[in-house]
Amino acid sequence: MAGSFVGAVQFLVKGGPVMVPLLAASLLAVAVMIERAIVLGRASRDSSPLMECVRRCIGQGETTEAVRACEAAGTPVGRVLAAGLQARHLPEERLEKVMEEQAMAELPDLNRRLSVLDTVVTVAPLLGLLGTVTGMIRSFGIMAQSGIDRPHGITGGVAEALIATAFGLAVAITTLVVYNWLSEKVRDVTAQMEIRATQLVNLLAAVEVAPVEPGAPAPRVGERAGR
Template sequence: MPWGPEKKKCQKEEDKVFQILIKGGWMMIPLAACSLVAVTIIIDRFMFFKRIGAAHRGEEVIAAVRQGKVDGALTIVDQGPGTDKGNPLPIMRVLSAGITHPSDPEGAMGAAAVAELSLMKRGLVALDTIITASPLLGLLGTIIGMIDSFKVVSAAGLGQPHAVTGGVAEALIATATGITIAVITLFPYNYFLSRIERETDLIEVFSTRLEMAMAKIQKEQGQ
């Protein structure tokens, strides 16, 4: 087949990369675990923020409340975009909490917002830890590798300088791997933080507007 040589070449490159990583020492094991955890969380968070990125119907909810149609507002929440088996968007759940607690909408929406914020932040502490710890683990692996290299030199004598240079080169693999994991994880982490900030601002704006609408309705009904 025409793609046979190319496939063999790719296989050789993969084997070469694998062998280089193996030479990084036992510290590559926790680094591999960090990378696996980071990838898992990043995929989960991307899927989560993709779902809550759907266009919400907050304006319609507030309009319904202003008209005194509370049941209609709750129906909009349940039928809005992003709803999956009774699981509306975060902003819609917050508005729903305010509507269903007319005696204290501010407190209800505040509690709901805290719960939604906790859901949005899930896994980000682990990503932050990986970003900080990966370079340190890599550096620790390099230090351990260099100590082993100097032990080899002391045993072999100064007549074999390649023994220490080769050992140092292999020891630096751990540092390079740790920094790579941290850098690759940093960009999605910052993106998730920006999405959380945007969703939080959105919830705050619509919560305030809903509270004002409910206060106006209650005032009109009291007259």
């Protein structure tokens, strides 16, 4: 274990000074990946059970209970549905606007810190390239001073160049893969908010009390008046 750690440190040292910002960028990226994976994992949970609960509560006339269930879910979809239920007495167009505003308010939290990963994806290869340049400069400088009498110094500069480039590319590739996965999670949550909001509008429209003839039974959920 100790030998592996020492070997890793020696590897990083061989990469030259540029390895310091590269290592810092990689640690920052890992921290953001873990935090966003946890947050977006919770936010993108399947909202079908929640929607079914809302449908059941509304069908039983327990709208307050439906609002409670949505708020207790603690997800963007739940908050959008809760906003719609609390504005259920508004006209349909205004109801849609209320839920749209809530959905837009959720987006900044969903996209938070993803720009950090995007920056690391861009900067890491450039830092690796900088390490390549500085390593080659070092090699040519040694060669200019002592010719080929110091092969270890020359190969050390080449190693510095290659290690920095490889590490920068590894950081960028890994971060890019995770960034795309997290972005897909955000798109999934956004789609769920849109779908559930539309379903709620349709559900509330279906349970509105429609005029019926005296003595005729009131329409059930999803059943038109007059049928």
